[in-house]
Amino acid sequence: MPPWNLNETREHISRLFGGRQLELAAPSIRSVDDRQIYARIHFQAARAAVEAYVSSELQDASLFKVTLGGDREGWAKFNVFTREVGAHLTACIQSIHAVPDILANALYYSLGLNLLPSAIKPRALSVTSVTAQLTKHSGSAKLGALLKTLATGGEFKHLSALANQAKHRSIVFPSLNEDFTGEREARHAVTFPAFEHECVSYRPVFAEEFLRNEYIRCSALVVEIGGELNAILSAREP
Numbered sequence: 001m002p003p004w005n006l007n008e009t010r011e012h013i014s015r016l017f018g019g020r021q022l023e024l025a026a027p028s029i030r031s032v033d034d035r036q037i038y039a040r041i042h043f044q045a046a047r048a049a050v051e052a053y054v055s056s057e058l059q060d061a062s063l064f065k066v067t068l069g070g071d072r073e074g075w076a077k078f079n080v081f082t083r084e085v086g087a088h089l090t091a092c093i094q095s096i097h098a099v100p101d102i103l104a105n106a107l108y109y110s111l112g113l114n115l116l117p118s119a120i121k122p123r124a125l126s127v128t129s130v131t132a133q134l135t136k137h138s139g140s141a142k143l144g145a146l147l148k149t150l151a152t153g154g155e156f157k158h159l160s161a162l163a164n165q166a167k168h169r170s171i172v173f174p175s176l177n178e179d180f181t182g183e184r185e186a187r188h189a190v191t192f193p194a195f196e197h198e199c200v201s202y203r204p205v206f207a208e209e210f211l212r213n214e215y216i217r218c219s220a221l222v223v224e225i226g227g228e229l230n231a232i233l234s235a236r237e238p
Contacts, residue, residue, distance in 0.1 A: 004226025006033065009110060012233035017112050025109035031102045036219060039095035043211055046088035046190070050176070053081045054188050062178065085190060086174050089207055090166050096211070097163035099218055100151040103225065104130035107143065110229060127151045143228050150221045155214050158205070161197040169197075174207050 006029055013022045057077060104127040108114060113133055120129050127147060134144030150156070162172050177191045190207040 001220070001223055001227070004223050005230060006030075006226070008230050009226065009233065012230065012236075013110055016233065016236055016238050017115070021109065021112060021115075024114070025106060028102055028106035028109065032099060032106055032222060035095045035098050035102060036215075036222070039092045039211075039215055042088040042092035042095065043208075043215070046085050046092065047208065049081065049084050049088065050188070050190055053077075057081075058178075058188060082174070082176065085176075086171065089174050089190070089192075089211070090171060092211055093159060093163050093166070096215055096218060097160055099222065100127040100147065100156075103127075103150070103222060104147060107134070107147065107225070107229060110233065111140065140232060143225065143232065146221060146225045146228060150218060150225070153221075154217045155205075155210060156218075158202050158210075159214050161195075161200065161202055162192065165195060165197045177206075 009029060010022060010026060013025050057074070105125055108120070108125060108130050113119065113130075118133065120133065127150075131144050131148050131151075134140040134147065165172055172192055172195045174190045174192050177189050179187050179189070192205050192207055192210065194204045195202055
């Protein structure tokens with residue numbers, strides 16, 4: 001599937017609604033792309049930090065010895081490492097989590113929905129409210145369905161719980177896991193522990209696999225949504 005042609009989207013908005021509408025839509029359109037870039041940057045930084053720490057501190061020592069062996073310098077290094085990784089992974093989660101709402105905002109202004117009598121108040125703009133408007137009309141029903149899938153499919157509920165728990169209650173702090181069985185390809189892996197958010201229990205997951213899979217799923221849907229948006233706009237006349 002070809003990437004979302006953002007310039008085509010901007011040209012359609014300008015053609016159909018004028019420069020003022022483009023000024024409303026353009027920041028959100030760019031931010032959808034920026035949030036995905038930020039997620040990649042933080043994911044790669046977290047992975048690099050893990051690789052560097054394991055290479056320098058755990059080649060000839062076990063994690064058990066580092067954390068419980070009584071070496072103050074080793075313990076201090078471990079704490080700095082875990083907070084660096086936690087910061088990057090939490091930021092990665094938050095950037096992926098922001099994509100559906102920002103994309104909903106971009107779609108809302110790209111389609112000129114703010115110009116209709118049924119316009120949503122700016123404070124009420126969200127993936128839920130925009131999806132509801134899109135699905136009311138046959139011409140944008142597919143777009144609404146794709147946006148809903150983006151915000152509810154895959155492991156997004158788990159990712160959303162991680163983001164909201166960290167934002168409003170407490171960070172679900174990742175930990176470094178060491179495999180002693182030899183059955184796992186990588187001896188060391190970062191995990192998010194089990195936690196509960198709003199009376200729902202979430203299982204522990206390996207951070208790299210979890211975030212990579214959800215990032216790939218969301219990115220593919222963003223491209224599909226962008227293509228569908230351009231198809232809708234190209235068929236319209238001013």
